[in-house]
Amino acid sequence: MTRKSGGVGRSTIRDVAARAGVSASTVSRVLGGVYPVSAAARTRVLRAVREMDYVADARAKAIAGAGTPALAFVLEDITGPAFAHMARGVEREAARLGHLCLVCSTDGDPRHELEFIEMMRAQRAAAVILVGGAADTPAYRERTRRIADSLASAGSRLVLCGRPPLDPGAPVTVIEYDNEGGAHALVTHVLAQGHRRVLFLGGEPDHSTAQGRERGYLAAHRARGLEPDPELLLHGDFTRDCGHRLMRGALEQGLEFTAVVAATDVVAAGALTALHETGLRVPGDVSLAGYDDVPFARDLHPALTTVHVPYEELGRLAVGTALGHGAESADVHLLLGTHVVVRDSVAVVGG
Amino acid sequence: MTRKSGGVGRSTIRDVAARAGVSASTVSRVLGGVYPVSAAARTRVLRAVREMDYVADARAKAIAGAGTPALAFVLEDITGPAFAHMARGVEREAARLGHLCLVCSTDGDPRHELEFIEMMRAQRAAAVILVGGAADTPAYRERTRRIADSLASAGSRLVLCGRPPLDPGAPVTVIEYDNEGGAHALVTHVLAQGHRRVLFLGGEPDHSTAQGRERGYLAAHRARGLEPDPELLLHGDFTRDCGHRLMRGALEQGLEFTAVVAATDVVAAGALTALHETGLRVPGDVSLAGYDDVPFARDLHPALTTVHVPYEELGRLAVGTALGHGAESADVHLLLGTHVVVRDSVAVVGG
DNA sequence: TTGAAAGCGCTAACAC
DNA sequence: GTGTTAGCGCTTTCAA
Numbered sequence: 001m002t003r004k005s006g007g008v009g010r011s012t013i014r015d016v017a018a019r020a021g022v023s024a025s026t027v028s029r030v031l032g033g034v035y036p037v038s039a040a041a042r043t044r045v046l047r048a049v050r051e052m053d054y055v056a057d058a059r060a061k062a063i064a065g066a067g068t069p070a071l072a073f074v075l076e077d078i079t080g081p082a083f084a085h086m087a088r089g090v091e092r093e094a095a096r097l098g099h100l101c102l103v104c105s106t107d108g109d110p111r112h113e114l115e116f117i118e119m120m121r122a123q124r125a126a127a128v129i130l131v132g133g134a135a136d137t138p139a140y141r142e143r144t145r146r147i148a149d150s151l152a153s154a155g156s157r158l159v160l161c162g163r164p165p166l167d168p169g170a171p172v173t174v175i176e177y178d179n180e181g182g183a184h185a186l187v188t189h190v191l192a193q194g195h196r197r198v199l200f201l202g203g204e205p206d207h208s209t210a211q212g213r214e215r216g217y218l219a220a221h222r223a224r225g226l227e228p229d230p231e232l233l234l235h236g237d238f239t240r241d242c243g244h245r246l247m248r249g250a251l252e253q254g255l256e257f258t259a260v261v262a263a264t265d266v267v268a269a270g271a272l273t274a275l276h277e278t279g280l281r282v283p284g285d286v287s288l289a290g291y292d293d294v295p296f297a298r299d300l301h302p303a304l305t306t307v308h309v310p311y312e313e314l315g316r317l318a319v320g321t322a323l324g325h326g327a328e329s330a331d332v333h334l335l336l337g338t339h340v341v342v343r344d345s346v347a348v349v350g351g
Numbered sequence: 352m353t354r355k356s357g358g359v360g361r362s363t364i365r366d367v368a369a370r371a372g373v374s375a376s377t378v379s380r381v382l383g384g385v386y387p388v389s390a391a392a393r394t395r396v397l398r399a400v401r402e403m404d405y406v407a408d409a410r411a412k413a414i415a416g417a418g419t420p421a422l423a424f425v426l427e428d429i430t431g432p433a434f435a436h437m438a439r440g441v442e443r444e445a446a447r448l449g450h451l452c453l454v455c456s457t458d459g460d461p462r463h464e465l466e467f468i469e470m471m472r473a474q475r476a477a478a479v480i481l482v483g484g485a486a487d488t489p490a491y492r493e494r495t496r497r498i499a500d501s502l503a504s505a506g507s508r509l510v511l512c513g514r515p516p517l518d519p520g521a522p523v524t525v526i527e528y529d530n531e532g533g534a535h536a537l538v539t540h541v542l543a544q545g546h547r548r549v550l551f552l553g554g555e556p557d558h559s560t561a562q563g564r565e566r567g568y569l570a571a572h573r574a575r576g577l578e579p580d581p582e583l584l585l586h587g588d589f590t591r592d593c594g595h596r597l598m599r600g601a602l603e604q605g606l607e608f609t610a611v612v613a614a615t616d617v618v619a620a621g622a623l624t625a626l627h628e629t630g631l632r633v634p635g636d637v638s639l640a641g642y643d644d645v646p647f648a649r650d651l652h653p654a655l656t657t658v659h660v661p662y663e664e665l666g667r668l669a670v671g672t673a674l675g676h677g678a679e680s681a682d683v684h685l686l687l688g689t690h691v692v693v694r695d696s697v698a699v700v701g702g
Numbered sequence: 703t704t705g706a707a708a709g710c711g712c713t714a715a716c717a718c
Numbered sequence: 719g720t721g722t723t724a725g726c727g728c729t730t731t732c733a734a
Binding site for chain 2: 056060078085091121124154155240272295296
Binding site: 010012013014024025028029032035056057059060061062063064065066067 | 726727728729730
């Protein structure tokens with residue numbers, strides 16, 4: 001007796017069939033809503049379904065070739081505001097398209113990342129979306145390329161969302177945003193206020209996001225015929241504490257500067273507090289700018305001048321493009337624009 | 352010819368078996384790592400697996416009774432800092448225990464919630480975790496009770512994380528934190544600074560979280576023999592804009608108060624900006640407190656006095672307790688403590 | 703319109 | 719040790 005009869009334990013399509021006095025195929029057809037079924041049978045089946053509170057096992061369905069595959073996304077830390085917004089974009093678009101979402105946090109450990117990707121591959125996810133920047137090294141490219149191939153050969157697809165692209169030919173969808181352009185515009189704005197010694201604060205030096213923004217910082221200087229003092233580049237990570245620590249350090253060392261551009265708004269928040277603690281006025285004594293335009297940026301005091309990044313849109317597009325085409329379609333590479341949001345934390349130098 | 356031979360499309364355990372010159376069972380045994388297999392066979396199998404980049408289909412595994420079921424969590428909006436921290440707790444603990452996580456955002460719409468829960472039930476998730484407060488109405492209790500029963504009868508389990516509990520006897524795990532106690536302590540602290548007209552700002556009036564905090568606000572007053580003016584209770588929602596709008600409104604109307612306690616830190620952030628815009632000094636002219644102790648609270652200016660809630664722990668416990676026991680185990684109900692974090696935004700009245 | 707039967711990819715009980 | 723066989727819960731031919 002393999003049949004489980006009682007109320008406990010999920011009921012199967014055969015239980016429903018028995019109760020409705022039809023065959024399993026008929027139940028399947030009713031639930032699928034496709035094939036012709038007599039009104040009488042349909043009614044009896046639906047009643048049985050309701051009475052038993054039956055839901056078809058999605059995994060069995062999937063294995064039998066029906067059902068919509070899940071979407072997977074992997075990020076570093078869901079509590080980061082930028083990550084969270086990309087996640088929201090992914091999640092919303094997936095829901096709109098009827099897909100379930102699998103999610104994993106790596107805490108920045110590439111080994112976890114690999115493990116997770118294996119799991120998602122085992123789940124036969126329609127696509128695996130890697131969210132957020134990474135160290136853009138040869139090792140990264142090789143490892144990620146291998147993941148892309150492996151996913152592709154399993155009928156799935158890799159999507160890089162806000163992450164360094166791979167060498168041409170890799171079966172991958174890339175949705176980026178313009179770190180360099182945004183930083184260029186922002187720093188240009190700062191320089192236009194007369195600042196000449198602008199600190200660049202935070203960000204891991206080999207991280208693609210930090211590098212892009214730093215390139216913009218440099219380019220903006222050079223476009224004005226300026227060559228920034230290398231001492232003004234202070235690296236660390238992307239945390240609030242890093243911004244705080246670096247800022248204090250710079251102040252205590254007596255480093256000279258009139259403005260600071262932080263790698264992210266979160267870093268800027270820490271820096272701002274350090275500035276306040278030192279008794280410096282922003283932007284009276286020193287100007288400060290961030291990057292990301294996270295929600296709390298406008299409630300800092302002064303409201304933070306920053307660069308807006310369409311994070312949610314990024315996530316949405318990642319899903320849309322990944323699902324929108326078969327494996328042989330052209331490999332999409334999108335670059336979304338950013339723009340400066342001028343608020344109150346940057347002022348004319350000496351003003 | 353049902354066998355797909357080429358490189359495209361996932362390969363099956365039988366493909367691996369054929370390549371290694373063994374039966375499918377042997378492959379299964381090698382991969383499962385349990386049964387005795389000859390070294391020779393094991394080697395050949397592992398080589399084939401590597402060469403074909405094979406990963407067993409987790410869904411087929413699951414359906415055959417092996418594999419670890421996924422965990423599901425449903426929240427309103429992943430970009431809310433409090434939600435995000437609970438999500439992190441859930442996700443980390445799930446990962447530690449080897450479970451995958453399914454995630455859904457409802458945008459606060461109970462219909463979406465129901466839809467999602469159906470999907471998770473179809474996935475045969477080990478547990479469905481509902482994250483975040485809700486309107487605690489009879490309809491809520493009934494609906495949620497039905498969900499709990501339905502999940503239980505399918506061998507899954509409902510977990511309420513930071514959400515109103517159900518009537519006794521419901522097959523549900525509840526992990527709450529002390530909204531009322533935290534608010535009581537916070538408001539007591541504010542009153543101790545001599546404030547007598549304390550605004551309570553934001554939060555949907557029928558939302559369990561807001562209600563709990565409001566109860567604490569009231570209780571703290573009454574414990575001092577004070578009866579707060581009903582006019583000082585300003586309802587809305589949990590957004591930054593609500594805090595901003597409500598605060599401006601109160602100021603423009605000339606409502607009298609010397610301190611404001613916001614329903615959340617996010618609401619407090621909006622209120623703080625409104626205060627600044629009006630030229631009022633905090634805490635010189637008016638004191639301000641929040642609730643949640645989100646990361647940006649200490650980078651507001653002045654740093655925000657608030658109530659710390661162990662959100663991540665909440666999520667972690669939700670997973671742990673849900674998975675830790677069979678269906679017939681005692682129905683856990685935990686209430687986690689909170690504590691006031693005194694920073695700089697509340698001062699002695701008139702100080 | 704319907705049921706029986708085969709099959710999806712995997713595991714596990716049962717021989718050999 | 720290893721292969722054969724019989725499921726897991728579902729969909730989908732194929733006949734009837």
